[in-house]
Amino acid sequence: MLPAALYLALFIAYPFGMSIYLSLSDAQAGNQKWSYIGTANYSKVQSYDLLANDFVLGRFPSEAAARAFVSERPLLKVTTFPAPGGGHRATLTAPGRSIALLDMEKEEDATFAASTILQDTSWTVRQAGGKAEVVAHEKESAVTLGTFTTRKAVDLAATKLLVPAATRVDIHGTGVLQDPNFLLALKNTFKYTFGTEILKLLIGVPCALLLNRKFGGRRLLRGLVVIPWVIPIAISAQAWLWILDSTYSVINWCLVHWGVLTPQHIINFRGDKDLAMLSVIAVNVWRGFPFTTIIILAGLTAIPDEILERARLEGASAFQRFVHIISPMVRPILMVSLLFSVIFSFTDFNTIWIITKGGPFDQTQVLATYAYQLGVNAGYLGKGAATSLFMFPIMAVMVFFMLQFLRREA
Amino acid sequence: MAEVVLENVEKRFGDVRAVAGIDLTIRDKEFVILVGPSGCGKTTTLRMIAGLEEVSGGDIKIAGRSVTHLPPRDRDIAMVFQSYALYPHMTVAKNMSFSLRLRGMPRDQVATRVRDVAAILGLSDHLDRKPRQLSGGQRQRVAVGAALCRQAGVLLFDEPLSNLDAKLRVHMRTELKRLHQSVQSTMVYVTHDQVEAMTMGDRIVIMNAGVICQVGTPLEVYDRPVSRFVAGFIGSPPMNFFEGELVPDGSGVALALPGDLRLSLPRPELASRAGRKVSFGIRPEHISVAQSGRPLSDLAWAAVASPARVPAVIEVVEPLGHRVVVTARGEAGTFQMETEIHAGVRQGDRVDLWFDMNRAYLFDGETEATL
Numbered sequence: 096m097l098p099a100a101l102y103l104a105l106f107i108a109y110p111f112g113m114s115i116y117l118s119l120s121d122a123q124a125g126n127q128k129w130s131y132i133g134t135a136n137y138s139k140v141q142s143y144d145l146l147a148n149d150f151v152l153g154r155f156p157s158e159a160a161a162r163a164f165v166s167e168r169p170l171l172k173v174t175t176f177p178a179p180g181g182g183h184r185a186t187l188t189a190p191g192r193s194i195a196l197l198d199m200e201k202e203e204d205a206t207f208a209a210s211t212i213l214q215d216t217s218w219t220v221r222q223a224g225g226k227a228e229v230v231a232h233e234k235e236s237a238v239t240l241g242t243f244t245t246r247k248a249v250d251l252a253a254t255k256l257l258v259p260a261a262t263r264v265d266i267h268g269t270g271v272l273q274d275p276n277f278l279l280a281l282k283n284t285f286k287y288t289f290g291t292e293i294l295k296l297l298i299g300v301p302c303a304l305l306l307n308r309k310f311g312g313r314r315l316l317r318g319l320v321v322i323p324w325v326i327p328i329a330i331s332a333q334a335w336l337w338i339l340d341s342t343y344s345v346i347n348w349c350l351v352h353w354g355v356l357t358p359q360h361i362i363n364f365r366g367d368k369d370l371a372m373l374s375v376i377a378v379n380v381w382r383g384f385p386f387t388t389i390i391i392l393a394g395l396t397a398i399p400d401e402i403l404e405r406a407r408l409e410g411a412s413a414f415q416r417f418v419h420i421i422s423p424m425v426r427p428i429l430m431v432s433l434l435f436s437v438i439f440s441f442t443d444f445n446t447i448w449i450i451t452k453g454g455p456f457d458q459t460q461v462l463a464t465y466a467y468q469l470g471v472n473a474g475y476l477g478k479g480a481a482t483s484l485f486m487f488p489i490m491a492v493m494v495f496f497m498l499q500f501l502r503r504e505a
Numbered sequence: 506m507a508e509v510v511l512e513n514v515e516k517r518f519g520d521v522r523a524v525a526g527i528d529l530t531i532r533d534k535e536f537v538i539l540v541g542p543s544g545c546g547k548t549t550t551l552r553m554i555a556g557l558e559e560v561s562g563g564d565i566k567i568a569g570r571s572v573t574h575l576p577p578r579d580r581d582i583a584m585v586f587q588s589y590a591l592y593p594h595m596t597v598a599k600n601m602s603f604s605l606r607l608r609g610m611p612r613d614q615v616a617t618r619v620r621d622v623a624a625i626l627g628l629s630d631h632l633d634r635k636p637r638q639l640s641g642g643q644r645q646r647v648a649v650g651a652a653l654c655r656q657a658g659v660l661l662f663d664e665p666l667s668n669l670d671a672k673l674r675v676h677m678r679t680e681l682k683r684l685h686q687s688v689q690s691t692m693v694y695v696t697h698d699q700v701e702a703m704t705m706g707d708r709i710v711i712m713n714a715g716v717i718c719q720v721g722t723p724l725e726v727y728d729r730p731v732s733r734f735v736a737g738f739i740g741s742p743p744m745n746f747f748e749g750e751l752v753p754d755g756s757g758v759a760l761a762l763p764g765d766l767r768l769s770l771p772r773p774e775l776a777s778r779a780g781r782k783v784s785f786g787i788r789p790e791h792i793s794v795a796q797s798g799r800p801l802s803d804l805a806w807a808a809v810a811s812p813a814r815v816p817a818v819i820e821v822v823e824p825l826g827h828r829v830v831v832t833a834r835g836e837a838g839t840f841q842m843e844t845e846i847h848a849g850v851r852q853g854d855r856v857d858l859w860f861d862m863n864r865a866y867l868f869d870g871e872t873e874a875t876l
């Protein structure tokens with residue numbers, strides 16, 4: 096009992112506890128003293144920007160009426176009045192017309208925002224619910240309606256926009272949750288994980304079914320199929336680096352050779368921001384599908400012959416046997432394999448680090464590589480720890496649901 | 506109408522001839538048992554009838570139609586496997602109705618059929634359970650239920666009771682027999698247990714080494730075994746065999762056994778065979794006790810039979826209840842007999858035992874055929 100507890104404490108709890116502590120401190124490479132800063136590494140907001148775009152300036156019964164209004168644009172002027180609830184109200188006025196746009200504390204802010212909407216946006220007419228709407232759209236970037244320090248203030252400000260519009264709150268801060276690169280890495284992690292898992296299943300299931308048939312050389316093939324999984328990624332990645340090389344890629348060579356591509360338009364697998372993610376997924380799938388195959392194969396082998404024979408006798412075709420008997424019987428073990436494989440992919444560092452190092456433009460940056468970049472390369476130990484610890488609750492939730500599924504199946 | 510006919514059916518696995526050309530006709534609605542020692546080709550025969558195994562030669566007809574090259578599902582058969590082969594992910598009801606649902610039978614009809622069959626088998630309360638929540642006996646019933654649901658012309662059973670405990674086995678034996686009377690299907694039942702064979706079947710097919718030795722009713726195979734193998738296989742405890750020789754005895758013939766034992770045979774027609782080596786067989790139930798100093802109820806029996814006196818020493822006494830199995834050693838060898846528990850035999854006793862020579866069997870020393 097005691098040795099087990101000691102082991103748990105030393106080898107599991109300590110590193111985990113240490114990273115939690117780091118994530119709660121302002122630890123930074125080169126700093127002498129680390130002090131406790133609470134959850135600031137996770138989330139610390141400095142300001143909220145209220146942004147809005149696509150202002151609906153008016154609704155008209157017919158398109159003609161809407162167009163008439165758009166043609167009145169040169170006549171419109173920005174005027175401000177004291178607002179009923181305090182502050183100032185900016186209004187677009189013309190003879191016989193007045194459109195209340197927004198309320199703001201300061202008069203010049205209100206005037207500025209209203210003028211931007213009047214002058215810098217392009218106005219279009221669109222149909223909505225049987226009416227014609229005039230929409231003011233700012234092409235370059237949304238109109239900033241103010242910067243606030245609390246959530247309450249920004250929410251209140253949003254209610255003071257008096258015309259319908261698409262509003263958005265941009266949060267600025269120093270925590271990882273306010274870091275757009277972190278959010279990108281999180282998104283990439285999901286892309287990477289689910290892309291990998293779906294492909295692994297699509298390749299692994301047919302492979303397992305094939306290897307489960309009786310044919311000469313089956314044992315040899317079963318042995319060969321695990322090769323990608325057993326050779327160290329550091330070695331196989333060298334081959335992949337060549338396959339995906341911008342200049343010497345064998346895929347490019349073939350495509351050029353067959354006349355599909357010209358040498359001027361070869362594919363840059365690792366450098367193209369869309370292809371880079373596909374490339375790392377491909378490498379991870381190549382490396383991981385043998386595991387899926389072998390596990391499913393084990394599941395298939397575990398189905399007693401008599402059960403399949405009974406199904407055959409009861410009139411089930413090969414396809415019906417697959418759907419009604421084989422799939423449900425393999426499903427629990429498939430879920431176990433998926434569970435492991437999701438954990439591996441979600442926390443995978445090696446593949447990406449070797450193939451793209453997270454690039455280009457962070458398009459393949461996942462949580463594991465970003466945590467390393469942030470914590471080790473850039474020296475922000477606290478933030479790096481916080482980034483990697485983010486994986487923990489996400490994984491816990493995924494694992495929980497998968498285990499739940501397994502329990503229901505059993 | 507589901508008569509099953511096998512014509513010179515053969516199965517080879519590489520060099521192994523698992524079934525070496527058998528002819529058999531199983532009549533419509535008959536309950537036929539295939540029995541024989543392990544590895545004699547029973548399962549292979551059954552699987553060929555089912556279509557799970559291709560025949561290497563010969564022809565199989567079901568209901569007058571050759572099915573030799575038809576897939577299993579077109580043969581109008583259902584089968585109960587030794588391992589039950591239940592689908593572990595389906596409830597009892599789903600297990601039983603799988604074939605019906607595949608055929609696209611309307612839901613309400615399926616439900617009615619399942620309910621009826623479950624009622625027959627006492628499974629009504631378990632329809633929503635998964636197989637793993639059932640006892641061995643219940644699983645066995647589900648397997649039978651699944652086969653019954655299909656209302657196939659022929660039901661095949663491959664040692665369906667061998668995974669049950671002894672008591673349940675006896676119970677299910679009766680159940681299956683009763684079931685046969687109510688379902689009106691032809692049943693072919695494979696077992697290696699001769700007790701099962703004797704108690705259940707209309708007719709018994711005794712197989713050995715890929716061939717059929719004898720086909721007959723339980724009484725026929727018990728009373729008139731065609732060979733030493735059948736005689737030894739049917740009956741429990743098994744028949745005793747002694748190697749001996751036929752010798753002339755007056756106008757008739759007697760049996761000379763090792764240890765100068767001479768038993769006269771009530772078989773004058775064998776006189777011409779004097780001098781041949783034979784096996785002499787007698788069932789344990791046809792030997793009785795005559796112990797000195799006790800009144801013998803068996804003496805009355807000895808009067809109507811043709812008893813031969815054999816001195817022996819009692820070695821082992823195994824009570825089975827009201828009967829005991831006694832192992833005795835005489836000059837001719839060791840043998841077993843069965844008698845009443847009150848006969849009073851004790852280990853170590855020297856007794857005279859009486860062989861009923863009217864019930865004795867003689868088998869040719871070379872061909873082992875019954876003489």
Ligand SMILES: Nc1ncnc2c1ncn2[C@@H]1O[C@H](COP(=O)(O)OP(=O)(O)O)[C@@H](O)[C@H]1O
Nearest residue numbers: 518521522523542543544545546547548549550
């Ligand atoms: N698939 C197979 N491949 C090779 N030999 C087999 C196969 N199935 C059965 N046999 C052989 O055929 C013989 C008969 O087997 P089986 O019909 O299963 O016997 P039983 O059911 O009477 O015990 C055995 O010698 C067995 O080894």
Ligand SMILES: [Mg+2]
Nearest residue numbers: 547548549664
């Ligand atoms: Mg068998």
